[in-house]
Amino acid sequence: MSKAPIRVAVTGAAGQIGYALLPRIASGQMFGPDQPVILQLLELPMEKAMAALEGVAMELDDCAFPLLHSMVLTSDVNVAFKDVNWALLVGSKPRGPGMERNDLIKENGPIFVGQGKAINDHGAADVRVAVVGNPCNTNALIAMHAAKDVPDERFTAMTRLDQNRATAQLAAKAGVASTEVSHTLIWGNHSATQVPDYVNTRIGGKSAGEVITDREWLQGEFFTTVQQRGAAIIKARGLSSAASAAGGLVDHVHDLVHPQAEGDWRSVCVPSDGSYGVPAGLISSFPVRATAKGYEIVQGLELDDFLRARLDATVGELQREKEVVADLLG
Numbered sequence: 001m002s003k004a005p006i007r008v009a010v011t012g013a014a015g016q017i018g019y020a021l022l023p024r025i026a027s028g029q030m031f032g033p034d035q036p037v038i039l040q041l042l043e044l045p046m047e048k049a050m051a052a053l054e055g056v057a058m059e060l061d062d063c064a065f066p067l068l069h070s071m072v073l074t075s076d077v078n079v080a081f082k083d084v085n086w087a088l089l090v091g092s093k094p095r096g097p098g099m100e101r102n103d104l105i106k107e108n109g110p111i112f113v114g115q116g117k118a119i120n121d122h123g124a125a126d127v128r129v130a131v132v133g134n135p136c137n138t139n140a141l142i143a144m145h146a147a148k149d150v151p152d153e154r155f156t157a158m159t160r161l162d163q164n165r166a167t168a169q170l171a172a173k174a175g176v177a178s179t180e181v182s183h184t185l186i187w188g189n190h191s192a193t194q195v196p197d198y199v200n201t202r203i204g205g206k207s208a209g210e211v212i213t214d215r216e217w218l219q220g221e222f223f224t225t226v227q228q229r230g231a232a233i234i235k236a237r238g239l240s241s242a243a244s245a246a247g248g249l250v251d252h253v254h255d256l257v258h259p260q261a262e263g264d265w266r267s268v269c270v271p272s273d274g275s276y277g278v279p280a281g282l283i284s285s286f287p288v289r290a291t292a293k294g295y296e297i298v299q300g301l302e303l304d305d306f307l308r309a310r311l312d313a314t315v316g317e318l319q320r321e322k323e324v325v326a327d328l329l330g
């Protein structure tokens with residue numbers, strides 16, 4: 001017997017990431033090849049945005065995806081999140097010329113208050129949330145605070161693109177296929193302070209820091225390449241990463257709904273429980289293992305002094321971002 005469709009909301013659905021993401025959800029790459037989906041697509045209430053969304057929906061129709069049950073196109077948050085099982089919060093304002101990160105945080109924050117409330121009031125009882133729109137950790141924090149009745153652990157933000165970027169860089173440096181790289185781990189904020197972990201990430205089952213003995217590269221070029229990859233893509237393409245960001249989100253959600261074996265993990269930004277000295281409540285990237293019931297933060301990993309200092313710095317940034325949006329946290 002075929003499964004009942006699940007409802008998946010995508011915000012900013014007519015944007016670049018939306019365009020790359022929706023066909024992948026509709027083709028079963030996120031929730032599995034036997035899981036039908038109803039896509040509930042939110043865009044801004046502007047003629048241009050809604051017309052673009054209509055066009056995206058026409059293309060999805062034209063793919064005749066067997067798993068795409070139906071679509072809802074709307075500019076009303078209350079309609080978009082009605083009965084949704086997953087809310088993928090992609091849409092937000094891009095950083096304008098000369099805009100500081102704090103200005104962006106303040107500009108985008110209110111969007112996530114409204115969306116968090118709508119998820120709270122209209123989402124399904126099992127609703128889960130993944131935030132991509134930047135600054136995604138802090139936006140997820142805002143949405144989590146606004147959704148008073150939804151358990152905190154349902155809120156995640158995405159560092160999976162960073163994880164995938166780190167995997168690719170390590171594989172290239174070691175001269176191995178990316179499938180040889182496992183347990184790739186990003187700590188902290190999805191920002192230029194994020195911490196790609198070369199101690200706990202493995203190449204051919206060994207610590208990446210043992211396989212690649214070039215310390216200077218691991219602590220220098222590897223770090224900066226992963227941290228600044230987004231800016232490098234904008235410089236090269238004239239547009240920010242979209243296909244790889246959509247790919248990151250497909251992996252992020254797929255791996256949260258398909259549990260990992262004991263001892264394995266993925267990089268996921270989740271509310272801290274105080275693990276690894278990250279103050280409880282901050283939404284930070286951790287080693288996360290999806291389980292049949294939800295997920296757990298994998299315990300007991302060791303960091304060297306370099307990584308520890310970097311983790312403290314990225315957590316400091318998360319704390320400062322939280323202070324900037326304190327008035328939005330209710």
Ligand SMILES: NC(=O)c1ccc[n+]([C@@H]2O[C@H](COP(=O)([O-])OP(=O)(O)OC[C@H]3O[C@@H](n4cnc5c(N)ncnc54)[C@H](O)[C@@H]3O)[C@@H](O)[C@H]2O)c1
Binds near residue numbers: 012016134135136
């Ligand atoms: N976490 C990550 O790894 C990662 C990676 C890449 C991009 N991003 C972020 O993802 C976001 C989207 O990127 P993009 O390239 O698709 O941008 P985009 O500008 O192409 O698309 C964003 C879309 O969101 C819509 N939108 C804006 N505010 C909205 C709102 N309040 N409700 C509904 N829709 C709204 C816009 O109309 C637009 O169509 C950006 O914030 C970007 O910084 C995150």
